[in-house]
Amino acid sequence: MSGEPYIVHPLQVAYILAGLELDTDTICAALLHDVVEDTDTTNEDLVQEFGESVAEMVNGVTKLGKLQYTTKEEQQVEDYRKMFLAMGKDIRVILIKLADRLHNMRTLKYLSRERQIANSKETMDLYAPLANRLGIYSLKWELEDLAFKYLYPDEFHEIVKGLDKKRDERLAFIDKIMEEIKVELKNVKITAEVTGRAKHIYSIYRKMKRDNSTLDQIYDLFALRILVNSVRDCYAALGVVHDLYTPMPGRFKDYISVPKKNMYQSIHTTLIGPKGTPFEVQIRTWEMHRIAEFGIAAHWAYKEQSNKGKKKAVIVKEDKLAWLRETLEWQKDIENPDEFMSTLKKELFEDEVHVFTPKGDIKVLPRGSTPIDLAYAIHEQVGHRMIGAKINSKMMPIITQLKNGDIVEIITSDSAKGPSRDWLKFVKSSGARTRIQQWFKKAQRAENIEKGKEILEKDIKKIGMKHSDLFRPEWVQIALDRYKYNSVDDMYASIGFGAISAAKILARLLEEYKKEHREEDIEKTISELANKKIDTKPSKTGVVVEGIDNCLVKLSKCCNPLPGDQIVGYITKGRGVSVHRTDCVNVKDLISEENRMIDVYWANQVSSHYSVEITVYANDRQGLLSDVIKEITSAKFNILGVNTKTNKEKIAVIEITLELVNLDELNKVINTLKKVESVYDVKRNK
Amino acid sequence: MKEDTVQRQIEDVIKLAKEKNKHVDVRKVMKAYNFAKEKHR
Numbered sequence: 001m002s003g004e005p006y007i008v009h010p011l012q013v014a015y016i017l018a019g020l021e022l023d024t025d026t027i028c029a030a031l032l033h034d035v036v037e038d039t040d041t042t043n044e045d046l047v048q049e050f051g052e053s054v055a056e057m058v059n060g061v062t063k064l065g066k067l068q069y070t071t072k073e074e075q076q077v078e079d080y081r082k083m084f085l086a087m088g089k090d091i092r093v094i095l096i097k098l099a100d101r102l103h104n105m106r107t108l109k110y111l112s113r114e115r116q117i118a119n120s121k122e123t124m125d126l127y128a129p130l131a132n133r134l135g136i137y138s139l140k141w142e143l144e145d146l147a148f149k150y151l152y153p154d155e156f157h158e159i160v161k162g163l164d165k166k167r168d169e170r171l172a173f174i175d176k177i178m179e180e181i182k183v184e185l186k187n188v189k190i191t192a193e194v195t196g197r198a199k200h201i202y203s204i205y206r207k208m209k210r211d212n213s214t215l216d217q218i219y220d221l222f223a224l225r226i227l228v229n230s231v232r233d234c235y236a237a238l239g240v241v242h243d244l245y246t247p248m249p250g251r252f253k254d255y256i257s258v259p260k261k262n263m264y265q266s267i268h269t270t271l272i273g274p275k276g277t278p279f280e281v282q283i284r285t286w287e288m289h290r291i292a293e294f295g296i297a298a299h300w301a302y303k304e305q306s307n308k309g310k311k312k313a314v315i316v317k318e319d320k321l322a323w324l325r326e327t328l329e330w331q332k333d334i335e336n337p338d339e340f341m342s343t344l345k346k347e348l349f350e351d352e353v354h355v356f357t358p359k360g361d362i363k364v365l366p367r368g369s370t371p372i373d374l375a376y377a378i379h380e381q382v383g384h385r386m387i388g389a390k391i392n393s394k395m396m397p398i399i400t401q402l403k404n405g406d407i408v409e410i411i412t413s414d415s416a417k418g419p420s421r422d423w424l425k426f427v428k429s430s431g432a433r434t435r436i437q438q439w440f441k442k443a444q445r446a447e448n449i450e451k452g453k454e455i456l457e458k459d460i461k462k463i464g465m466k467h468s469d470l471f472r473p474e475w476v477q478i479a480l481d482r483y484k485y486n487s488v489d490d491m492y493a494s495i496g497f498g499a500i501s502a503a504k505i506l507a508r509l510l511e512e513y514k515k516e517h518r519e520e521d522i523e524k525t526i527s528e529l530a531n532k533k534i535d536t537k538p539s540k541t542g543v544v545v546e547g548i549d550n551c552l553v554k555l556s557k558c559c560n561p562l563p564g565d566q567i568v569g570y571i572t573k574g575r576g577v578s579v580h581r582t583d584c585v586n587v588k589d590l591i592s593e594e595n596r597m598i599d600v601y602w603a604n605q606v607s608s609h610y611s612v613e614i615t616v617y618a619n620d621r622q623g624l625l626s627d628v629i630k631e632i633t634s635a636k637f638n639i640l641g642v643n644t645k646t647n648k649e650k651i652a653v654i655e656i657t658l659e660l661v662n663l664d665e666l667n668k669v670i671n672t673l674k675k676v677e678s679v680y681d682v683k684r685n686k
Numbered sequence: 687m688k689e690d691t692v693q694r695q696i697e698d699v700i701k702l703a704k705e706k707n708k709h710v711d712v713r714k715v716m717k718a719y720n721f722a723k724e725k726h727r
Contacts, residue, residue, distance in 0.1 A: 005726070007692060007719075007722060010726075012695070018699055024709075024714050029718075031722045032722050039726065049721060
């Protein structure tokens with residue numbers, strides 16, 4: 001596109017990686033990274049010419065064959081999955097991919113506007129967060145700034161213009177401060193390099209958006225970095241700057257004593273300078289600086305050492321990469337491409353919380369994590385045997401969200417029955433989620449198969465169809481292939497333990513069903529419905545079907561619509577019109593069958609009663625159920641059924657089926673129950 | 687772009703790689719470069 005010979009691209013990728021101090025094989029793989037994809041070279045050729053290591057890296061960045069997947073999105077997700085699997089084996093694969101992406105972004109101006117936006121979005125969503133997670137800030141900043149430039153050109157140029165305008169003033173300010181700090185550091189005999197630091201454009205933009213501020217109000221546009229020889233000097237230098245200028249409260253972070261998960265270490269402090277202008281100072285050692293710039297790549301530097309004239313790769317210290325392996329562990333078990341992508345993005349963007357074990361070990365978990373996440377981060381068996389947790393010496397529910405600095409003790413018992421399915425609602429880390437799911441998968445396969453069958457059958461009924469309508473062997477095989485199941489039992493088991501929703505399988509089966517039942521069938525069904533003399537006027541349900549007088553209408557059990565709810569009709573095969581709430585989860589799946597959807601509305605005068613299910617959540621206490629029932633009956637509402645359970649965390653979940661006339665009555669019941677002591681939430685069931 | 691500009695670019699890669707990692711195997715890097723250049727021609 002740029003008119004340059006193609007070899008320039010691999011050369012530039014190799015140059016970026018050489019700058020990150022990478023080894024011979026990575027530089028070779030960078031030069032060769034497109035030869036398998038774009039030329040007649042095979043992987044075997046590369047093994048023969050350059051060895052296994054280079055060939056494997058090239059294979060990791062080579063996209064899959066184009067014919068295997070039906071949609072572009074599926075193809076892309078599978079390419080990501082392949083890349084991440086290769087990355088799990090050899091992290092250098094992702095370093096090549098990041099360098100490749102960086103050079104592509106640098107030359108994006110030669111592509112169409114459409115491609116510029118698509119590539120920038122992918123960079124912002126996936127590659128920049130990945131560089132951040134791997135601690136390679138030098139790549140992260142440039143990727144973000146380039147993507148930002150193409151995604152928001154006006155905002156980008158406005159910030160650049162704004163920065164240029166006050167450039168001289170800013171430089172004069174920084175020079176003055178730098179000089180003062182240098183003199184003082186010299187006085188206390190600390191050898192240091194003090195430099196000014198340019199704030200990255202995208203981070204300025206993010207800050208402006210977050211704080212709703214203007215460029216002039218961003219205080220750490222003024223930033224300094226102090227590089228010293230030892231950790232001791234870091235803290236000594238901190239003392240010096242805090243003596244010279246007043247620190248801004250709440251703007252101090254010590255990532256030296258508590259490093260980030262990606263190994264980043266530094267002290268950050270914001271100080272008030274002359275004329276009350278705040279500025280940020282980062283203090284770190286040279287080695288910390290190297291890791292901040294190169295991140296994970298720093299561990300490949302110097303790893304080639306001479307060994308009797310031969311080059312030998314030095315094994316990277318295991319513990320440095322343990323966190324990464326743990327982060328990547330989940331992806332092996334995710335079979336569904338959509339879930340793979342959403343988990344990947346979540347994992348990459350996750351904020352962190354640092355907690356301590358009673359022995360003083362630091363554990364870094366995603367923000368919002370609970371003691372359950374910590375238990376699984378310690379060891380799988382600690383998680384499975386967990387029965388309680390102490391946070392800062394106090395017994396607390398195991399679903400409590402942990403805060404930075406909490407000291408957490410996990411209480412285990414050999415007689416514990418294993419994790420609860422409810423835990424999946426509370427855990428934040430992918431590691432804990434995967435291990436809990438695996439436990440259910442392994443320990444309860446038979447049960448999961450039955451449960452999966454039950455869920456799928458229920459969903460089929462909800463849309464007014466029969467098992468035999470959809471379960472044709474050839475259609476089932478399509479669903480199995482699509483989601484990579486070896487057998488129908490595997491598929492049921494997967495639904496049973498929650499790895500995939502029944503709706504997804506159902507959607508795939510419906511798609512096949514639809515192909516066979518064309519428009520004329522729908523017309524036929526509508527005319528059949530219209531000719532059925534079952535009811536007169538609005539149906540007993542109180543629902544009028546637009547354009548059809550006599551028609552069998554039933555209210556869907558999945559969402560139990562009430563007069564007052566927004567509703568929509570679905571023409572079922574031979575069972576009339578099934579009425580759903582527009583916010584019903586099943587409607588989303590039915591929407592794909594647009595020609596079966598029909599407008600329906602509530603008749604003006606509705607005299608029926610409707611069954612509605614609600615769930616009351618409360619901290620359990622004596623007399624709770626009786627108080628809840630008393631409130632309902634004294635408001636003169638009829639109860640059709642009650643089901644209660646209390647979990648290990650002493651949270652009572654009361655499911656109540658009521659008979660009501662309309663939405664107003666439902667709202668009244670909900671508001672009444674919310675006032676009952678210890679009740680913290682009341683929800684209508686979907 | 688002229689051939690000598692491409693040549694200068696591989697020299698820059700080698701120079702930087704050697705500067706950052708004194709054990710880099712220049713012969714292997716050159717072999718990979720020549721292989722890729724030939725294939726992409």
